[in-house]
Every structure is written in structure tokens, then in C-alpha cells.
Amino acid sequence: MSAAAASGHLVAGHEVMPEENYLSVDHSLKSWLLTVDHKRICILYLLTITFMFFIGGAFATMVRLELLTPAGDLMQSDTYNKAFTMHAVFMIFFFLVPSIPATLGNFLLPLAIGAKDVAFPRLNLLSWYIFVIGASFAVIAMITGGVDTGWTLYTPFSTNYSNTNVMMTAVGILIAGFSSILTGLNFIVTIHRMRCPGMSWFRLPLFVWATYATSLIQVLGTPVLAITLVLVALERGFHIGIFDPALGGDPVLFQHMFWFYSHPAVYIMILPGMGVISEVITCFSHKRIFGYKAVAFSSVAIAVFGFLVWAHHMFVAGISLYAGLVFSFISFLVAIPSAIKTFNWSATLYKGSVRWDTPMLYVFGFLGLFTIGGLTGLFLAALGLDIHLTDTYFVVAHFHYVMVGGMVLAYLCGIHYWWPKITGKMYPELPAKAAAIIVFLGFNLTFFPQFILGYLGMPRRYHAYPAEWQVMNVLSSAGASILAIGFLLPMVYLVWSLKFGKVAGPNPWQATGLEWETSSPPPEHNFHETPVVTTEPYHYGEKEREI
Amino acid sequence: MHKHHFDTFDQQKDASSFGMWVFLVQEIMFFGGLFVAYLVYRHQYYMAFGTSSATLRVDLGLFNTIVLIGSSLTMAIAVNAAQRSLQKRLIAFLLATMALGATFLGVKVIEYTEKFEKREVPGANFCFNPQGAPCKGVSHEEEKTPDLIQRYLNGRFGKLPGLDKAAEHGAEATTHAEAGEAAAPEPGVPGEATERQRSMPGSEVYFSLYFAMTGMHALHMIVGIGLMVWLLYWATKGLYSAEYYTPIENFGLYWHFVDIVWIFLFPLLYLINRHIGGHH
Amino acid sequence: MSAHAGAIKGYFAVFAVLMVGTMLTYYAAFQDLGIWNTPIALFIAVTKAVCVVLIFMHVKDSNRLTKVTVVAGLFWLMILFFLTMVDFASRPWS
Structure with a gap:
């Protein structure tokens, strides 16, 4: 990657936008809707999931507003049930699952391995259309009355009792699931078959390893969710009662099948974020990553272990004590690869020349919050303690620390880090830093009190609560409003930067990696000639020595 | 021949x-x-599964197994024909596979119809x-199959206990504070168990699985x-030859997979506990 | 993979094996073999499936990646079966 050294020292601001790039090829709407360019498909996903994020955010706002006071002022339980369900459905299935893979993954994967595109570009576009169809179903279900089962769609409530739009929502999730499977399939084939000359497995950027592990889960786990949803639909619509206890069915089997996907799905939602962190932390420490292979393999290990622990969501659901012991024990094992990553990231910082640009602020936020989220997960994996904490706000706080403190921060981190590559423009540093700090503070104020509330026994999914918990809930709602500002700010300055941002140049961060060797924004076919890789990834140290 | 984003034709073929x-x-x-649902319930309702399974028409199941394995053979030959640019043979064997x-599927329709008649749906x-x-x-042999299906449909949508009633009065039920309470299941006739109960x-559960599994399999077919x-259509246009036959080959993989699913469904659904009932 | 006339013979051989297996599983189902009825039926089914995968689906002659993919799929299926049964098979109340 000697070309990287040549282009790596150009200073941002002295550049001009390249005339020929994937954005300037054609400006018609048709050229966007029929594009098979992975970079443009990234933009399509970016717009779609941002919209989904705001729908999910609106429901979060309703939830936090209701919880300001102990009584049901704004809503009663029926409406509240719908509010938290729709929040989760949109955030999980239509934002978090596709978030990094479908946007940054789509944009970067071919660039990072030196390919012209993903293996199946038309399938890639089809995946987006399928996603949009699935999202439309969910939106229609929302507009026509919503759904109140919780995102977990537990039977027999979802099949026999709920009078809300379960069917429409389930179909929407099912369809979006196929989009996820096809994206995963596309990425797996791309990584196996499309690497440029010299790009061996151990020269792959860690973001690619993380995406690979994510894709494995998408392909292996999502179909089980699909068949489970089909069975729920059959039971609700046609009385083919596989889970109905009145017919001798077992609702706990539904939970097994649901969590067989939905626990690994949590890793779909965090692994790509870990990939982003690995890239950014090396770049802004200007130092080779500590323990490349350990970080790479821990991604795959998380993907595999993720499939072995699902029943820890069901400790109080009526599984056998023996099964509880087995699943509890295996659940602790997941902590090992996660800890390997965290330690390696920390070790990477050691004696690095650390820069405090916005993406790096998000990295520091991620490290702290993910660690808290991960460690509290261990509390919940412990059989005895879990009985106390199940279905309390402790669980809510735990997964928001991982999903928001982990994944959403990593997503914002990645968006900022690769924004110059995607758009060719720099985002403004000052408001970006402010937003990162606001997000961090707002997040902690929102969710830290929930650990305490949960420990005190406040159950999740209730619209009313005893008065002594009001202070913590007010703090949490106040934090949510700060968090909302932190999320809205990037919307403003990132859009602003499209027109007024400084021209970035090919490599504003002096980063390694093939995506930084091509112009920003990249040309339609990514590289003017197929790159040849001759060095290890993250050769930050070596680069200085060469000079 | 290969698409622009691949370097070579071999790379494209490999990727597909x-x-x-x-x-x-x-x-x-x-x-x-x-x-996995089958495994759990077979474990749980060992005898019920055997007894229910005995109602399936094992002769038709056997016939269908032979038909499907035959279609796998014709499909394999079709792929081979495409690889060797044998245009006419490809078309002939695709047609045979379709037939x-x-x-x-025709036999499946007969089997399903019988299940409707016997109220085993x-x-x-x-x-x-x-x-x-x-x-x-x-x-009742004088009653015709369409009438039976009609009666089944009427029975199901007309007087279904619990669930459908709740759905009909959905708007009303949502006004209740607790949805679960509003839609509590009620028996069909108070004090008397229905034939279903x-x-x-x-x-x-067995018949639910039977229809879910064979139905999903039939959908794939x-x-x-x-x-x-x-x-x-594309074969008649002469698209496939020794140079380019990936779609035929990949479809063949799909078709064989569907065959394999049936290879397991046949013994698991049709052949359990046959020895207890003696012969069919 | 073999794209020649000779392959057809192999296909017919597999077809013959599958037919024999079908008849055998049909016949065995009507014999009282104690606890062995199900294992034998499954053994025959697995044998038939292996024949289809190796010959009809050309896995025998394909690259290592394809073989690994097939094995990975089956491995994950076994995870689903095994860990679910860890619960259902160890419930004292059923």
C-alpha cells in the first residue's frame, strides 16, 4: 500500500472535488432508484433508516413523556403498550439491524477489499427494495392502529389475544428479514470471492472481519425468525396451532425459536459497531492495532457463541433448571471475546499519538458505555440474580447501554469518520464535537438511572409506577431530551456540510486502508485500476519509518 | 461475457x-x-403422533416420494445436458421435471382434500x-368433497370460539384496560366440551405440523x-450452453434441496409407528 | 465437476440407490423393531440425503469452500436441535 503513503499526506482543504465520482455520474431520480452501485445503495439505505430512526425516536419520546409522572397522564396501558412496542420494532428491525451493515458495510466493503462492487449488485438493490416493502408494512401497521405485543411477539398473546395489527407487523418484519438475509449472503460471497490481488484473509481490515461475522449471523439466524413468524401468522390467521397451549402446544417453544434468532441478532447489532471502532481507534492512535488476529477471531467467536446462549432470555419462562444452568454457563463465555476486543482496543491506545477528533470522541464513549453494557449483561446471565432483575428497568438499561451506548455511538462514529469519503466534504468539527459530548451526557443521564430503578424493582412495560420512583424517571426523561438534541444536531450540520463543508481530499485522516487510496467521493467503479495489496493492514508505524 | 465488476468469468461462476x-x-x-418443532412435540406427544400419523395415506406418500426422487434424476440430467450444450435434451428434461x-402437487391436493373431509385440519x-x-x-359418502370443504369453512368462520369472536369485537375489546382480560378464551358451548376439545x-399439534411442513415444502415446489x-423460456431462446449454464445449475441445487426435505418428511410424517397398526 | 456423458450413469446409480432406500424404509416401517424403528428410518433418510448432496448436487467434486458451507449449515441446525432439546428433554414435569 505504498500509494497510501503518497496520498496520505495531502492536507484537507487544499483539495478540489474530483469531477468524476459516483454522485456526479447521473443526477436523475431514475439513476438512483435503479442504481446497482453499492455506494449509491448505501445512500438509499442511509435515508431510509434515518427515517425509521425518527419514527422509533418519536415513540421513545412518547414513552419518556408518559413516564415523567407516576400516573397515566398521557396514555393508558393500551396506548403505552403500543408505544414501547413500536419503538422497539422500528429501532431493532428497521434501524439497528440494517444500520451499519447496510450503510457503511455497503459503502466500504467493496472499497476495503479492492473490489469494483459487491458480488451481486442487482441482488443488493433488490435487498433495499425488499427492505422498503417490509418497512412499509410496519409503517402501515403503525398508522392503522399499531401493535401492542412487545417486539418479542410472545405467544399466545400475539396469536390468540392481541387485537392489534400483529399480522401486518409480523409480515413487515418477515420481509425485512429476507432483506437482511440477502445482504448477508451478498457480503459473505463478496468477502470470499471479490478480494483484490494480495488481499489475504489476514490483511483484511477488521471492519471487514466484523461485517463477515455479522453476515454469518444474518444468514444462519434470520431464517429461523422467518419460519417462527410464519408459524405465528398461521396460528393467528388459520388456527394452525403449533404454539397454542389450548391445543397442547408450548409457548416456550416459540420463545426458543424466537431467541435463536433474536439473541444472535443482538450481535448483528453490535459486531459491525465493533468493526468501526477497530478502524477508528487505530487511525486516531496512529498506531498498529494491538492483537490483530485476536480482534479478528473474536468477531467470529462472538458470532458463534452468540448462537449458544439464547435461553438466557428465558430463565423465568419455564425452561428446565438444567437448561438454565447450561445456558447461564455458556452466556458467561461470550464475555471472553468481548473482553479480548476491549483490552486490545485499550492496548492500541497505549503510546499512540492520540488525536481527539469527533470520531475518536465517539470511540471513547463507546469503550466506556459498551463496557458497562457488557458487564451488566453478566449480572443478567447469572441465574439467581436474573430472577430478581428479569423484566425490570435493569434489563432496559443494560441493552440500551449496548445498543445505543455501543451501536448507535459506533454508527455515528463511523458516519463521521467516513463522511469525507462518502460525500467528499468535511463535517464541521466544532458542532460535531459538541454533539458527541451532548450525546454522551444525555445518554448517561437517560439510562443510568434506569439501572437503579431496575435494581429497586421497577418493572418494564408499565405506564404507571409508584411515586417514590419519580425522581429517577424525571432524570431519565430529562436525559432523553438532551440525547434527542445530540441526535438532531448531526442531521443539521452534516446536511450543511454537503454544501458548505471543506473539500476533504482522498485521505483527510492519513488513514491506511484501500478506501482511502481512491478519490473522495470515489469514482463509479471505485478504483481507476485494480489495487494490489503488498503490506499488512494498519501499517501506521511502518509508514513513518519508511519516511 | 462476465459482468463488469468481476475480473474473470470463472470468478463470476464461482461467486454464483x-x-x-x-x-x-x-x-x-x-x-x-x-x-425442531417436530422434534419437541414428537418427544412430548409420542403416542398421539403415532396414532395421527397412521391416518395419512402411506401409499400416496410412497408414490410421491418416488415421483420426487424421479424429478431429482431428471433435473440432474437437465443440468448435465446444459453443461454439454444439448439444447433439446435440456428442454425435454426441464419439462419432465416440471411434469x-x-x-x-396434484397428489398433495388429493391428500389435503381427504384431510378436509375427515375433519383432520x-x-x-x-x-x-x-x-x-x-x-x-x-x-358420509353421499356428501361431496366440495360440500365438505364448504361446511368446514362455514364451521370455522361462523362459530369459532374465543379467538375469532375477540377479533370481531376487536374495537370494543381495546377499550378495556387489560387486553388480555377482554379477549379471554371462551368455550364453544358452555358446560359441554366441543368435538375439538x-x-x-x-x-x-401433529396435524398442524403436518400442514405447516408439507405446506411449506409444497410452496417451495x-x-x-x-x-x-x-x-x-430462456432455454428455448438458446441462452444456456457449456459456456453459460449457471442458472440451470443453481436451480438444480434448489430442486435437489427440496427433494432432500421430502426425504426426511416422508419417514417422519408418514411412517412413524406403522408397525403398531399393522398394515394400512 | 464432470460435464460428460459418463456422469449420467452415476445419476442413474444414485436414483437406484434412492429407490432401494425408499422401499427399504417403507418395508422397515411396518416391522416391529422396538426402539430401532425411528433410528433406522433416520439412518436411511440421511444416507439418501448424502447421496443426493454428493452426486446430484456435485459436492463430491466441488471445492473445499462448498463442503465447508454444507457442513456449517448442518452444524448450525444441530445447535438449534441440541440446545432446544437440552431444555425439553430435561424437564422433570413432562
Whole structure:
């Protein structure tokens, strides 16, 4: 990657936008809707999931507003049930699952391995259309009355009792699931078959390893969710009662099948974020990553272990004590690869020349919050303690620390880090830093009190609560409003930067990696000639020595 | 020949084939969900599964197994013909595969119809009581199949206890504070168990699985026959040859996979506990 | 993979094996073999499936990646089966 050294020292601001790039090829709407360019498909996903994020955010706002006071002022339980369900459905299935893979993954994967595109570009576009169809179903279900089962769609409530739009929502999730499977399939084939000359497995950027592990889960786990949803639909619509206890069915089997996907799905939602962190932390420490292979393999290990622990969501659901012991024990094992990553990231910082640009602020936020989220997960994996904490706000706080403190921060981190590559423009540093700090503070104020509330026994999914918990809930709602500002700010300055941002140049961060060797924004076919890789990834140290 | 984003034709062929295999892994997990449900309930309702299974027409199941394995053979030959640019043979064997697939589905229709007649379809009209009183309306030979299906449909949507009633009065029910309370299940006739409730415990789960598994399998075959129409169209246009036959080859993989699913469904659904009942 | 006339013979051989297997499983189902009825039926089914995968689906002659993919799919299926049964098979109340 000697070309990287040549282009790596150009200073941002002295550049001009390249005339020929994937954005300037054609400006018609048709050229966007029929594009098979992975970079443009990234933009399509970016717009779609941002919209989904705001729908999910609106429901979060309703939830936090209701919880300001102990009584049901704004809503009663029926409406509240719908509010938290729709929040989760949109955030999980239509934002978090596709978030990094479908946007940054789509944009970067071919660039990072030196390919012209993903293996199946038309399938890639089809995946987006399928996603949009699935999202439309969910939106229609929302507009026509919503759904109140919780995102977990537990039977027999979802099949026999709920009078809300379960069917429409389930179909929407099912369809979006196929989009996820096809994206995963596309990425797996791309990584196996499309690497440029010299790009061996151990020269792959860690973001690619993380995406690979994510894709494995998408392909292996999502179909089980699909068949489970089909069975729920059959039971609700046609009385083919596989889970109905009145017919001798077992609702706990539904939970097994649901969590067989939905626990690994949590890793779909965090692994790509870990990939982003690995890239950014090396770049802004200007130092080779500590323990490349350990970080790479821990991604795959998380993907595999993720499939072995699902029943820890069901400790109080009526599984056998023996099964509880087995699943509890295996659940602790997941902590090992996660800890390997965290330690390696920390070790990477050691004696690095650390820069405090916005993406790096998000990295520091991620490290702290993910660690808290991960460690509290261990509390919940412990059989005895879990009985106390199940279905309390402790669980809510735990997964928001991982999903928001982990994944959403990593997503914002990645968006900022690769924004110059995607758009060719720099985002403004000052408001970006402010937003990162606001997000961090707002997040902690929102969710830290929930650990305490949960420990005190406040159950999740209730619209009313005893008065002594009001202070913590007010703090949490106040934090949510700060968090909302932190999320809205990037919307403003990132859009602003499209027109007024400084021209970035090919490599504003002096980063390694093939995506930084091509112009920003990249040309339609990514590289003017197929790159040849001759060095290890993250050769930050070596680069200085060469000079 | 190869698309722009591939460097070589071989790379493209390799990628397509690998992509198909990854897709089949996805299919394995999809059917896996059904098989795990089967495993759990077979374990739980061992006898009910055996007794219910004995009602299936094992002769038709055997016939269909032979038909489907035959279609796998014709499909393999079709792929081979494409690889060797044998245009006419490719078309002939695609047609043969479609014909065998259609035969399989036709037999499935006969089997399903019989289940409707015998009230062995899950739902409000379900009745399976081999030891107890015979189910009303079953084995009246003067009643025609369409009438029976009609009666089944009427019975199901007309007077279904619990669930459908709740759905009808959905708007009203949501005004209640607790949705669960509003839609509590109610028996069909107070004080008296329905024929459905008197059915052999676990038997409805078996038939639910029977329809879910064979139905999902049949759906895959219908999709497969649809895809073959498309392949046939391009085959008559002369698109496939020794240079380019990836779609035929990949479709072949799909078709063989569907065959494999049936290879497991046949013994698991049709052949359990046959020895207890003696002969059919 | 073999794209020649000779392959057809192999296909017919597999077809013959599958037919024999089908008849055998049909016949065995009507014999009282104690606890062995199900294992034998499954053994025959697995044998038939292996024949289809190796010959009809050309896995025998394909690259290592394809083989790994097939094995991975089956491995994950076994995870689903095995860990679910860890619960259902160890419930003292059923």
C-alpha cells in the first residue's frame, strides 16, 4: 500500500472535488432508484433508516413523556403498550439491524477489499427494495392502529389475544428479514470471492472481519425468525396451532425459536459497531492495532457463541433448571471475546499519538458505555440474580447501554469518520464535537438511572409506577431530551456540510486502508485500476519509518 | 461475457455457485425451525403422533416420494445436458421435471382434500378421536368433497370460539384496560366440551405440523415450478450452453434441496409407528 | 465437476440407490423393531440425503469452500436441535 503513503499526506482543504465520482455520474431520480452501485445503495439505505430512526425516536419520546409522572397522564396501558412496542420494532428491525451493515458495510466493503462492487449488485438493490416493502408494512401497521405485543411477539398473546395489527407487523418484519438475509449472503460471497490481488484473509481490515461475522449471523439466524413468524401468522390467521397451549402446544417453544434468532441478532447489532471502532481507534492512535488476529477471531467467536446462549432470555419462562444452568454457563463465555476486543482496543491506545477528533470522541464513549453494557449483561446471565432483575428497568438499561451506548455511538462514529469519503466534504468539527459530548451526557443521564430503578424493582412495560420512583424517571426523561438534541444536531450540520463543508481530499485522516487510496467521493467503479495489496493492514508505524 | 465488476468469468461462476450454497444454508435453517418443532412435540406427544400419523395415506406418500426422487434424476440430467450444450435434451428434461413436480402437487391436493373431509385440519372444526365417538359428518359418502370443504369453512368462520369472536369485537375489546382480560378464551358451548376439545391430546399439534411442513415444502415446489417456466423460456431462446449454464445449475441445487426435505418428511410424517397398526 | 456423458450413469446409480432406500424404509416401517424403528428410518433418510448432496448436487467434486458451507449449515441446525432439546428433554414435569 505504498500509494497510501503518497496520498496520505495531502492536507484537507487544499483539495478540489474530483469531477468524476459516483454522485456526479447521473443526477436523475431514475439513476438512483435503479442504481446497482453499492455506494449509491448505501445512500438509499442511509435515508431510509434515518427515517425509521425518527419514527422509533418519536415513540421513545412518547414513552419518556408518559413516564415523567407516576400516573397515566398521557396514555393508558393500551396506548403505552403500543408505544414501547413500536419503538422497539422500528429501532431493532428497521434501524439497528440494517444500520451499519447496510450503510457503511455497503459503502466500504467493496472499497476495503479492492473490489469494483459487491458480488451481486442487482441482488443488493433488490435487498433495499425488499427492505422498503417490509418497512412499509410496519409503517402501515403503525398508522392503522399499531401493535401492542412487545417486539418479542410472545405467544399466545400475539396469536390468540392481541387485537392489534400483529399480522401486518409480523409480515413487515418477515420481509425485512429476507432483506437482511440477502445482504448477508451478498457480503459473505463478496468477502470470499471479490478480494483484490494480495488481499489475504489476514490483511483484511477488521471492519471487514466484523461485517463477515455479522453476515454469518444474518444468514444462519434470520431464517429461523422467518419460519417462527410464519408459524405465528398461521396460528393467528388459520388456527394452525403449533404454539397454542389450548391445543397442547408450548409457548416456550416459540420463545426458543424466537431467541435463536433474536439473541444472535443482538450481535448483528453490535459486531459491525465493533468493526468501526477497530478502524477508528487505530487511525486516531496512529498506531498498529494491538492483537490483530485476536480482534479478528473474536468477531467470529462472538458470532458463534452468540448462537449458544439464547435461553438466557428465558430463565423465568419455564425452561428446565438444567437448561438454565447450561445456558447461564455458556452466556458467561461470550464475555471472553468481548473482553479480548476491549483490552486490545485499550492496548492500541497505549503510546499512540492520540488525536481527539469527533470520531475518536465517539470511540471513547463507546469503550466506556459498551463496557458497562457488557458487564451488566453478566449480572443478567447469572441465574439467581436474573430472577430478581428479569423484566425490570435493569434489563432496559443494560441493552440500551449496548445498543445505543455501543451501536448507535459506533454508527455515528463511523458516519463521521467516513463522511469525507462518502460525500467528499468535511463535517464541521466544532458542532460535531459538541454533539458527541451532548450525546454522551444525555445518554448517561437517560439510562443510568434506569439501572437503579431496575435494581429497586421497577418493572418494564408499565405506564404507571409508584411515586417514590419519580425522581429517577424525571432524570431519565430529562436525559432523553438532551440525547434527542445530540441526535438532531448531526442531521443539521452534516446536511450543511454537503454544501458548505471543506473539500476533504482522498485521505483527510492519513488513514491506511484501500478506501482511502481512491478519490473522495470515489469514482463509479471505485478504483481507476485494480489495487494490489503488498503490506499488512494498519501499517501506521511502518509508514513513518519508511519516511 | 462476465459482468463488469468481476475480473474473470470463472470468478463470476464461482461467486454464483457459492452464493447459491449460502442461500441453501439459509433454507436449511428455515426448515430447521419446523423440524425442531417436530422434534419437541414428537418427544412430548409420542403416542398421539403415532396414532395421527397412521391416518395419512402411506401409499400416496410412497408414490410421491418416488415421483420426487424421479424429478431429482431428471433435473440432474437437465443440468448435465446444459453443461454439454444439448439444447433439446435440456428442454425435454426441464419439462419432465416440471411434469413430475406437478404430479407431486396434484397428489398433495388429493391428500389435503381427504384431510378436509375427515375433519383432520386444525381449526374449530378439527375432530380426531380414534378411540371415542366418531366425528360428525365424517364418512358420509353421499356428501361431496366440495360440500365438505364448504361446511368446514362455514364451521370455522361462523362459530369459532374465543379467538375469532375477540377479533370481531376487536374495537370494543381495546377499550378495556387489560387486553388480555377482554379477549379471554371462551368455550364453544358452555358446560359441554366441543368435538375439538375432546380430540386426542396432541393430535392437533401433529396435524398442524403436518400442514405447516408439507405446506411449506409444497410452496417451495410451486416456486420451483415457476422458476422452471422462466428457465424454460430462456432455454428455448438458446441462452444456456457449456459456456453459460449457471442458472440451470443453481436451480438444480434448489430442486435437489427440496427433494432432500421430502426425504426426511416422508419417514417422519408418514411412517412413524406403522408397525403398531399393522398394515394400512 | 464432470460435464460428460459418463456422469449420467452415476445419476442413474444414485436414483437406484434412492429407490432401494425408499422401499427399504417403507418395508422397515411396518416391522416391529422396538426402539430401532425411528433410528433406522433416520439412518436411511440421511444416507439418501448424502447421496443426493454428493452426486446430484456435485459436492463430491466441488471445492473445499462448498463442503465447508454444507457442513456449517448442518452444524448450525444441530445447535438449534441440541440446545432446544437440552431444555425439553430435561424437564422433570413432562
